[in-house]
Amino acid sequence: MDIIEKTGTSESFNLSVVKYLVPQCKKNCRSACCRTALLYGMLLFSRGRTDEMSSSLLDWLMTAGEKRGEILIIEDFNHIDRSYFSCAECGRYFLCGVFLSSGSVGDPKRDYRLEITIPRDEDGGTALADDLEAYLCEIDLQPLRHESSRGAGVKNTVLYLRQAEKVEDFLNYIGASVPAFEALNTRIHKQYRNEANRITNCETSNIDRAVNAAQKQIQDIGLLTESGKLADLDEGLQDTARLRVENPSISLQELASMHQPPITKSGVVHRLRKLSAAAKEL
Known part of the structure; x- marks a missing residue:
């Protein structure tokens, strides 16, 4: 042998x-x-x-x-x-x-x-x-x-x-029950690690999108301010524009809660879209 x-x-x-x-x-x-x-x-x-x-x-x-x-x-x-x-x-x-x-x-x-x-x-x-x-x-x-x-x-x-x-x-x-259990433990750890990486990547992607959107919103508000058109818009849009410029890094939900009185997140989104549309008309 x-x-x-x-x-x-x-x-x-x-x-x-x-x-x-x-x-x-x-x-x-x-x-x-x-x-x-x-x-x-x-x-x-x-x-x-x-x-x-x-x-x-x-x-x-x-x-x-x-x-x-x-x-x-x-x-x-x-x-x-x-x-x-x-x-x-x-x-x-x-x-x-x-x-x-x-x-x-x-x-x-x-x-x-x-x-x-x-x-x-x-x-x-x-x-x-x-x-x-x-x-x-x-x-x-x-x-x-x-x-x-x-x-x-x-x-x-x-x-x-x-x-x-x-x-x-x-x-x-x-x-080979013990090696099989070791293989199972390894697989579970890999799955948890992959899931954690996926969540992290997803959160990072969401943050990047939010930052880019906020930057675009502030740019649009800047154009409206420089052109004098912002003062012609209704008071609610002016309030949202001011809060966005003063708080560039906060979330839309946080931005909504800062209004007096507070408004909904969808309300903030609607106002920001109106500001963006107004900037495009310049």
Whole structure:
């Protein structure tokens, strides 16, 4: 069995998932059928390659199997043989083995992506990938799919999840509940941060529009004053013009309340529009 190291920008979170799963499997995978399903998933999809952490679990499974006389013989590496799933939990352990041998998950702080890379079958087909895709669909995960080539003409099928909820569901399904909760917390923080930024941007935009409108109103009032036309307008318009010039930064609601007697915000808007129309006639 060749030991490889998983690398990439998302190594930290991916490695934390593996480090969580390996001891959890050793602790909780006690029934013979579930151990067999876990080992089956690892061997079927690893094709003789695994990382150091997963390799320790593989050694534990094989040693435990030898002590109990449990023998696993895989006759068909191109299909998933569900006869190895003897109880309700076997499917979860099988998929856990698949992930540990050929899966990876991105850091949710940067990218929601969980993928499983499946080598082409011995005959060059994709039957094994098709079987796994069907199984994932059965548990409501609906993976996306693409074909890839990696050096020397080696072709793989990659099944992957991009939705945050699907990634979390997958992690929970294979028993990585703590990493799944961490991913959920990260998503909640990102949503709150994005919402806060949206509100801030909206408020800034509203302030900019209000400032620009006030500047235009004051310019119009200035034109009316210089031309002497402001004095010809009714007293209410003159009051609004004076208050606007004296209080250029206050809101329309605050401007309305400063009138004696106070008027409504819509009343202020109406008066300012009349002032603007009068300025345009100059």
